[in-house]
Amino acid sequence: MKSPRAEQPLAVRITHWANVPLLALMAASGLQILAAFPEMGPKGAPAGWYPLQGWIPPAWMRAGDWLAGARHLHFGIAWLLVANALVYLIWMGTTGEWRRRAFNPRRDARNALDTLAWYVRLRRSPPEQGLYNGLQRFSYTLAIALGAVEVLSGLALYKPVQLSPFAALFGGYDGARAVHLLGLAALLAFTLAHVVLVILHPRALASIFTGGRRT
Secondary structure, eight states: OOOOOBSSOHHHHHHHHHHHHHHHHHHHHHHHHHHHSOOOSSTTSOOTTOTTTTOOOOGGGOOSSSHHHHHHHHHHHHHHHHHHHHHHHHHHHHHTTHHHHSOOHHHHHHHHHHHHHHHTTSSSSOOOOSSSOHHHHHHHHHHHHHHHHHHHHHHHHHSTTTTHHHHHHTTSHHHHHHHHHHHHHHHHHHHHHHHHHHHHSTHHHHHHHHOOOBO
16 A cells, blocks of 8 residues: 655655746846847848847846856756756656656546636536646646757757757757747746646645645
8 A cells, every 4th residue: 555645745845946046047047148139030130920029138137147147157057957857857757756747638638628618717617636637737747848848949059069950950040049939938928827826726835835735
């Protein structure tokens, strides 16, 4: 018989809260890098799809003071963020926690749609929920996938010649830069959705501090 497990074991709580300052510094230093060339697309031929050509993020949103400082900060923090993610993924794999945390389409797809319908008031009652509902599992798993894309596109930007196969995945340096920026926007959207989900499920906020009930 398996011993009861906390809803949010210590490994989850540590890696979760470590992500908060790391992601904030990554975003702020990334915006400082963007400020050095605030146009998307090759020089002399800005991309027509990008609506913020020339927009420089305000100083309060940026970190690193200047381009070189921001790059050092950005890539230094990136390795800490990757290490934190690896600790979490290895822990999930070795303990089997991925079974109750990762999105499983056969188990979670219907529940995710029903939960979304409840959130937008197309359904009167919430669907059955365990540790997470299907929409939460989908969001968290998508965030991990977005993180992987950000790492690959970031490596392509860091060493576009030495790591040219990574750059080729995104159609070259400019493509990698566009994907990296869009990934940042997607992670911001995830963060906002995450906060909304916590508001809708306030018990989850307490458990990420205390560990929650043992099940």
